[in-house]
Amino acid sequence: MDSEGHRNPGWRDRLRALASLDDERRRALYLHVRDAGRPVGRDEAADALGLSRGAAAAHLDRLVDDGVLSASFAKRPGSGGPGSGRPSKFYSAAVGEVAAAVPERAYDLAGELLAAALERAAATGEPVHTSLAAVGREAGERLGRAHAAIDEALDATGYSPRRLEDGAIELGNCPFHRLSRGHREVVCSLNTALLTGAIAACGGRYGLEPLEPGEGTPCCARLVPGEGPGTQG
Incomplete structure (x- = not known):
């Protein structure tokens, strides 16, 4: 995606x-x-x-x-x-490149969003982190609209979603793993915005629960059942 x-x-x-x-x-x-x-x-x-x-x-x-x-x-x-x-x-x-990674990664998506955020910040004068949040959420909304359910949207982006007994969705893979190791704050902010937009476009029945490294999942968040547009809480 x-x-x-x-x-x-x-x-x-x-x-x-x-x-x-x-x-x-x-x-x-x-x-x-x-x-x-x-x-x-x-x-x-x-x-x-x-x-x-x-x-x-x-x-x-x-x-x-x-x-x-x-x-x-x-x-x-x-x-x-x-x-x-x-x-x-x-x-x-073929014009388009073919690349595969195991586990799946989405570095091209991260690159596109980071470049779009810089362009937006230069054009509007707003802080880069504000542009990054807006660009990430917009991309997440497009992602959500392209799929029938949040599980499908997450799977298409490489998150390897797993449903837990309590209804939460654990993200078994970080599509931006290597970037997050050196630039965690930036990448996790982008990830949060992307997920928030996808949740909102898929009905907003989940919130985002932030996670710290070592909490049993490679991603910085998991989706938990709840009302609202999917905001980090």
């Missing part, structure tokens, strides 16, 4: 995309397409790697399915003869 609330490929999808490059032929095809700097057709890719056209097509399409390449259709330059009017399939390196 990015700062606009758009769904990113799931953790398993990203692992599958990276795993697809473990195959030597697919990796070679990907590198050939990437290094060409232009769309590459099936025939060209097959000839470059000494593969049959069918084998090259199958591997290229697998890379498209896994999000590593993108596909487009166009007529081949200089084509002629029977069937020349039909467009051919061409492949390019």
Whole structure:
């Protein structure tokens, strides 16, 4: 999930995309397409790697399915003869990056929100911490609106939520773990704002209970049942 609330490929999808490059032929095809700097057709890719056209097509399409390449259709330059009017399939390196971490992390989201907060502070003159709280809450609200329930919103962001017997939701993973080790106050403030916004957008049936390191969870807060928009208490 990015700062606009758009769904990113799931953790398993990203692992599958990276795993697809473990195959030597697919990796070679990907590198050939990437290094060409232009769309590459099936025939060209097959000839470059000494593969049959069918084998090259199958591997290229697998890379498209896994999000590593993108596909487009166009007529081949200089084509002629029977069937020349039909467009051919061409492949390019995907624009979006593919990254996976175990446990799941969301450093790209943190970077986007921190940059947005700095831009807002520069434009408005308000303190950076005020901008960070506003940007984080707005992103959390978009996140909440993109999902049907708070559990789904938390899972999509990498929090690994676990429901406890008392109705609380424990966050089994911190998506910003490495950042929080060196910048705990900033990251936990951002995390609080993000969670507060998500709770509010999902119905506001939880509050945030702050936690200190060593209290049995990697996150700085957990969600506890209660009325209101989800404020830290």
